[in-house]
Amino acid sequence: MASALIQERETISGNQMRMTRLNEDAAQTFLQGTPLMVNTATGGLKAWDGVTITIGLAGIAKEFGANLTTVGIPLGPGGGVAFGSVQNEPLGVNLSRPVFNDGKTGIVLAIPDTVFYGQIGPAQTLLATDISKQYGMTKDSDNHWFVDKTKTGASAVLTIVGFDAVDTLRGVLFSFLPAVSQIPA
Numbered sequence: 178m179a180s181a182l183i184q185e186r187e188t189i190s191g192n193q194m195r196m197t198r199l200n201e202d203a204a205q206t207f208l209q210g211t212p213l214m215v216n217t218a219t220g221g222l223k224a225w226d227g228v229t230i231t232i233g234l235a236g237i238a239k240e241f242g243a244n245l246t247t248v249g250i251p252l253g254p255g256g257g258v259a260f261g262s263v264q265n266e267p268l269g270v271n272l273s274r275p276v277f278n279d280g281k282t283g284i285v286l287a288i289p290d291t292v293f294y295g296q297i298g299p300a301q302t303l304l305a306t307d308i309s310k311q312y313g314m315t316k317d318s319d320n321h322w323f324v325d326k327t328k329t330g331a332s333a334v335l336t337i338v339g340f341d342a343v344d345t346l347r348g349v350l351f352s353f354l355p356a357v358s359q360i361p362a
Contacts, residue, residue, distance in 0.1 A: 180323040182210025183237050183295045185285045186350060189338075194291050196239070197360070198281040200249030205242030205282075208320050213238050213284055215359050221248040222282050227316060230334060235359045236284030237293060249280040286360050287353040292338055296347040301326045303347060307337050311354065324349055 185194050202221030207213070212225035215235050224242070225234055263269030285291060297303055298315065312335060313328025324335065334357045341348025 179319040180296045180299065180317040180321040181294075181344070181348075182208065182321055183212070183293050184210060185237065185291055186294045187292045188290050189292060189352065190290050192290070195286040195288060196283060197236075197286065198279075198283045199235070200280060201243060201245055201282040203245050203248050206244050207238055207242040209238055209241050210321060211238045211242075212236075212287070212314060212322055213282070219248045222284065225314075227314070230313075230331065231356050232359050234287040234334065234353060234357045236286045239283035239285060242282070243278045245278075245280060286358070288358050288361070289352050289355050292350050292352050293335075294341055294344075294348060294350055295322070295324050296344065297324045297326055297349055299323070299347075301347075303340065303345075303349065307349070308339065309336060311336050312351075323347075324351060 188194055199215070200221045202216045202219055202223040205223055207224040213222045213235050214225045214229060214233055215221070216223045222235060299317070307326070311329065311333035313325050313332040314322050314334055315325040315328065316322050324337070333354065335351040335353050337349050337351050339350040341350060
């Protein structure tokens with residue numbers, strides 16, 4: 178059974194969610210809702226490796242990875258895929274539509290103030306005692322991520338703060354632990 182994409186829901190403080198756009202690393206093909214980390218070698222965002230816990234998460238992707246060839250460089254002049262020529266403009270090129278990309282990826286920061294919606298593992302059972310428990314995350318077979326109740330202790334990256342009112346079988350609301358945030362609040 179597939180898992181739903183992770184989405185931001187609210188903030189604990191009642192303030193606006195912290196979002197930003199950062200350079201995307203090269204060759205990234207992640208899905209929207211994927212946990213992302215900053216590649217310390219290149220400075221670009223890449224899909225989280227699932228094992229780096231301390232200062233290991235930048236945020237949750239608001240868009241899919243664009244499979245850039247170079248870190249933070251758009252897909253051609255002006256951000257689109259360039260093709261052909263333009264009459265009477267020797268340096269002009271045509272740009273494809275609607276694929277425009279600025280070389281950056283929008284993310285919601287993985288900070289303790291933001292509450293996200295996600296699901297527990299497909300084979301796991303949601304219990305009332307799960308609230309306030311700390312768990313890790315795992316990538317599902319469809320490349321979406323879920324809250325994994327088997328990952329606890331040193332593998333934990335989040336705290337469950339509530340249950341989703343619509344998705345009563347697997348839906349949880351959670352916030353990330355302060356120690357995992359690569360971009361502090």
